[in-house]
Amino acid sequence: MVRNADNAVLHSRPFREIVGHLLDGKVWVVANFDPPVIAHAVSMQIEVPREVILRDYVYRPYVEVDRTTREKILRRDRHLCGYCGLHANTWDHVMPQSRGGGNTWFNCIAACGPCNWDKGDRTPEEAGLRLLWEPYRPAWA
Numbered sequence: 001m002v003r004n005a006d007n008a009v010l011h012s013r014p015f016r017e018i019v020g021h022l023l024d025g026k027v028w029v030v031a032n033f034d035p036p037v038i039a040h041a042v043s044m045q046i047e048v049p050r051e052v053i054l055r056d057y058v059y060r061p062y063v064e065v066d067r068t069t070r071e072k073i074l075r076r077d078r079h080l081c082g083y084c085g086l087h088a089n090t091w092d093h094v095m096p097q098s099r100g101g102g103n104t105w106f107n108c109i110a111a112c113g114p115c116n117w118d119k120g121d122r123t124p125e126e127a128g129l130r131l132l133w134e135p136y137r138p139a140w141a
């Protein structure tokens with residue numbers, strides 16, 4: 001298993017790639033197999049890690065599985081505006097779609113009309129808005 005620098009689990013990677021990262025010093029081992037699993041290469045032996053963490057954050061491109069819809073975002077956020085906490089009936093893209101933000105769990109938040117209108121094509125920072133919670137992917141998604 002490979003975890004990103006923020007501890008999010010990335011999909012499992014081929015063993016060969018993980019060993020390559022290990023040798024390059026790009027990952028830290030956070031768990032080993034018990035009993036240890038030793039890989040034999042031509043000139044060396046290496047213990048195969050069960051879990052490693054990437055030392056540097058890896059950009060995760062938006063993938064199909066992360067896509068969501070307005071209805072699902074409103075359900076996740078229980079129809080509460082992520083900017084002011086009042087009743088929400090729209091959804092907002094934290095990074096605006098016009099600037100590459102996608103319809104993903106991590107980029108969308110429920111919003112009331114006034115906050116959504118006020119934010120427009122800006123990031124929350126630019127609009128002087130603060131997210132009341134970080135967008136996340138719910139367990140049921």
Ligand SMILES: [Zn+2]
Nearest residue numbers: 081084112115
């Ligand atoms: Zn609002």
